[in-house]
Amino acid sequence: MTDYQKKWFYLILLSFIWGSSFILIKKALLGFTALQLGGVRIVFASLALFIFGFKSLSKIKFTDWKWLVIAGLTSSFFPPFLFALAQTELDSGITSIFNSVVPLMTTLVAIALFGALITKRQVLGVFIGLFGTITLILAGMEFTPDQNYWYAIFIFLSALGYAFNINIIKRHLAHLSPLTVTTASFGVAFLPALFLVAYSGFFTDIQEHAEMHNALWYLLALAILGTAWANILFNKLIHKSSPVFAASVTYTIPLVAVLWGVWDGENINVYQLLGGVIILLGVWLVNKKKNVIH
Template sequence: MTVYDLSKKSWQWVTLLTLALIWGSSFILMKKGLRSFDYMQVAAFRIFFGFMILAPTFFRFYKKITRTNWIHILITGYAGIFFPAFLFTKAQTQINSSLAGMINSLAPFFALITGILIYKNRPGRWQIMGILLGLVGAVGLISQGNMLETIQNINGYALYVVIATIGYGINANEIRFKLKDLSGVEITSLAFLFVGPPAGIYLLFSDLSPAFATEQWALNLGFIFILSLFGSVLSLFFFNSLVHYTSALFATSVTYIIPFFAILWGIFDGETITWLQFGSICLALVGVWLVNKKKKLKT
């Protein structure tokens, strides 16, 4: 008897919410890592730790690499793991988490656009409506009614997040349309096989002495390890599997729900939720529901 079955809607939603919780915590873990290490080192450690965690699986899955799929695994590794890791940590040095979260919510939009332009995917009207509703809900939730103030904080570093979300869109479509024969765990493992060595080489020649001279550098390195284990390895396994069983649009719509967990953590910390935030949460969830209900609603 299979307990975890992603062919069932209930498990698809559980997985999506779990992803939102994990990735919603990634921003704070990146910030803690940046207290001792520079953005390049944080990103490189995140990738290399993931490579080391998955090393035992390489011998099991490397035969899955073929002359036809290696390029798609390579694209997945660099568009979905390598470049976003560096781009997000670079952006985090100059923009706040609210702005990063707002821009990150563009991931489903870019998944939609790249799916149409590159992969010739034709989404249904309900999918498109769901993407737009979810985007409005996510932006409303993140800006908390102060959208103008949030937008005014935009600077050149916001472009790094935009590029990263475009990469996420390409990554999701690659998995959906080009790597159908590989499981989520196989894709995750093989992608890290491609991106791990360059990250390790960078760390080998990187000057880590300033980082090791800071207080609690070991603790901050531990936060990066946690970021890698949960924010990269486990989350990518769930994400890649979710893309296979649903769609690139539904899987990337996790970015609409991430702000919900930020609000939830705030409530636990004594903050109050406003009606605007509650309405935005509902709107985002309705948008995600429409994306995943397309087969039943499409006429």
């Protein structure tokens, strides 16, 4: 399989895995708090990664750890908590559409902090993407007023974290294997996540609440498949492609997530879909010119 074929294979596989993660978060929240879900997700994912990737940590140089700490915090530590918190107030399908701003964030971070060039078409794409986001928020506030769309802020913060992570890996950690980068990133997140799990009362609650036992299976799938394995695949995708192409996995994630949401009884109105399409149009324009990020 050529590198070109591999990057598309990883993109499609990640679209399905991460597109399914939103419904898994929703189901896990039936038994866990957002703090418990985020913390346990990180702990389980870290333990799975340590089994396979612990030996690879010996390849890391001291100078790499600065970037690994930043990448670990921005992509492995904060997003699991922020996504769980967002989905306490927002449907899984809507959350996935908001997540489509990741490529826009990736481009803006690359321009602002990594010296990437930008074209007029990309500027237009960024503004169109932002307009689509506003449309999505306003449509949701009007047609589904029972949801708190201020919680979309947590998705945007996660997207910003992913944008930092993608650019850092491509610029400063490309010499390390995807397994090494992923394991180290979760190694950074492991101890603070374990502390928060203990603080959340998880170890006491799980003995007393039966609903947590059923939700635990969704959380395990989310941690091992949707977090540990998916992050390895994503880092492979970053190595095989450009940062913005890697971020483009968010093109197809909403398609999978919205289908899961509709299957689970969520309502998506035409104006929300229109907002999502506008966001994707903006992302497409941002990505249309090849080799923008050097």
